Amino acid sequence: MWGKILGFCFGFMFGKIFGAILGLYLGHLFDKSLKNNFDKAGGFSSLFSGDDVHERQALFFSSCFAVMGHIAKSNGRVSEIHIKAANLFMDEMGLKGEERREAQHAFQSGKESDFSLKETVHDFKERFAKRNDLIQLFLEIQIQMAFSDGVLAEQEKQLLAEVSKQLGISKTHFAFVLKRYQAEFNFRKQQQRFNQQQQSQGQSSSYREGSGHHVPPNNNMNRAQALALLGLNSDATQRDIKVAYRKLMSQHHPDKLVSQGLPKHMMELAVKKSQDIQAAYEYLKKSA
Structure with missing residues (x-):
């Protein structure tokens, strides 16, 4: 609100009607940007004890x-x-x-x-x-x-x-979340089977630096599985993949979720979900 008021006043002082309209528009953009940053910081909850x-x-x-x-x-x-x-x-x-x-x-x-x-x-x-x-x-x-x-x-x-x-x-988003979790569930089962196989063979599984995930050397994940984990279909473009990855990583960022009310004990859950998302994205980047 204050951005629009100040923008209108200063715009009118320097450019009369045209300046006031331009100032009002720029003030609106400022208010919108300020609100987004405020929400990301936790909204009014950041002012509470x-x-x-x-x-x-x-x-x-x-x-x-x-x-x-x-x-x-x-x-x-x-x-x-x-x-x-x-x-x-x-x-x-x-x-x-x-x-x-x-x-x-x-x-x-x-x-x-x-x-x-x-x-x-x-x-x-x-x-x-x-x-x-x-x-x-x-x-x-x-x-x-x-x-x-x-x-x-x-x-x-x-x-x-x-x-x-x-x-x-919504029903549509529920179906999306359900389908994405099925892919996440299958991925984790696959990882468990791989790790058990490596242990039974007396081998150590490879570690992907920065992801926190044990990932098979032969990338034991196909493109369809990786896309499903990101909530995408087979016709997804590289841009679609990057957008989905960034959105999911933002949704499951542990520190942000804790600041909004997620119990710190549950932080590990968000970490694991982020690692799964990261592993799928890395696979898709390398297989492109």
Whole structure:
């Protein structure tokens, strides 16, 4: 607003009507640029105390595990695979003692018959309004839980679609996120198989500098897999690949997500997703 006002005034002083119009336009561009930078910095949340960030992190933490527990029980009972996946998730986050008990309690609450999925997701959405990257990551975590046994049951898919709807995510974007995670899931399984094969052969897997990923020397990933991981089709151009890569890396940047309310314990999740995206992009660059 102030950019437009000042631009109009200075423009009128030096160029009358024409100058005022030009100043108004330049002021508009300034305001828009300032707003974008402000949003990237965390919006008004950057003006709040650290306690506010901690409150958002606590809500993300409890809501995430509660909804995970609800989805895990969508088939009527929580399987051993889902329990193992939840515990593995807690291990990856380094949860111990009271923090782990809090996660387990939230997971258990999501399994209860009186658990309100709609209310829980609505409260989460209200607290993280306009934090689209965090909202999408929340959905991705729920998809990860549903995929923990390698199969997405119809009940799980329906629940995920309901969570997506309550989060304000369109059906089209939900389908995009779901398809991209399937590619990410397959990629990680492939990496695990490769590493196990290398270990059984007494060989050390090669390390791609800067990516944090163990990548097969023969690039054991085809173009279709790499494109799918970036959410692209086979007809994607190099420009499409670069744009998709930059967008996904921005969405999953760990430091930015933590500043917006992602619990620091979950930072490793964002790091792993960034590494997968990086590995796919590097493969596509070399295979071009």
